Amino acid sequence: MELNQITFTLNGVERSLSVGELYGQLKPNETLIQTLRERFGLTGAKLSCNEGACGCCTVLVDGAAVPSCSILTADVDGKSVTTIEGLLDEKGNLDPLQQAFIDHYAFQCGYCTPGIIMAAKALLLKNPHPTREEIGEALAGNYCRCISQYHVFDAIEAVAQEGGAQA
Ligand code: FES
Ligand code: FES
Structure with missing residues (x-):
């Protein structure tokens, strides 16, 4: 149709x-x-x-x-x-994932960062406490030419330990 x-x-x-x-x-x-x-x-x-x-x-x-x-x-x-x-809440506050990326210095140029955060958000909505391996699988399609992935893993794990993502 x-x-x-x-x-x-x-x-x-x-x-x-x-x-x-x-x-x-x-x-x-x-x-x-x-x-x-x-x-x-x-x-x-x-x-x-x-x-x-x-x-x-x-x-x-x-x-x-x-x-x-x-x-x-x-x-x-x-x-x-x-x-x-x-991802901002109604008061304009950053999502915990966005804040964690800042806190953990999980980007350099930042070009890949919105995509990585959204992929991580989708993961945490489905699986609030992923293993490091599961985080790696979820981000397998996201490329970062600045090689900031170790900090990315740390940032996502920090949010997962605090209770995962809210819908
Ligand atoms: S710009 Fe869409 S996956 Fe690369
Ligand atoms: S932070 Fe530069 S491409 Fe990922």
Whole structure:
């Protein structure tokens, strides 16, 4: 069935987009990262490989980590999308994972960091107390050219020890 409108939840707010080829409409081949960055100004998810290989663009779709360069926006119709900007609480406080990354110096240039945090968030939502091996498996699709992974493991383990992630 061809869609002429999609509706999805973005960081807790319902959004609708008209689908079509006219100016301003959501093109059927528009990727989620294009929509997030270019329509909504949510630039936390980073575009790097643009082919699902690096994890820099990772967001949550219905709680699962998804590379937003590799999913069409039309396919999130009826779903819930969370970006790194959506991790702040209603008072603007950082998510415990974001704070832990700061506390543990778990990044250098930071380009990969939003994707890694979102992949870690998905893991902790599913498995609040992962082993180091499980953390490694969950982050297998996230690449960091600055080699900050030991600090990343420490940061995620610190949150897991404090009780995991809140939905
Ligand atoms: S930019 Fe999406 S996985 Fe690399
Ligand atoms: S901190 Fe630079 S790419 Fe990961």
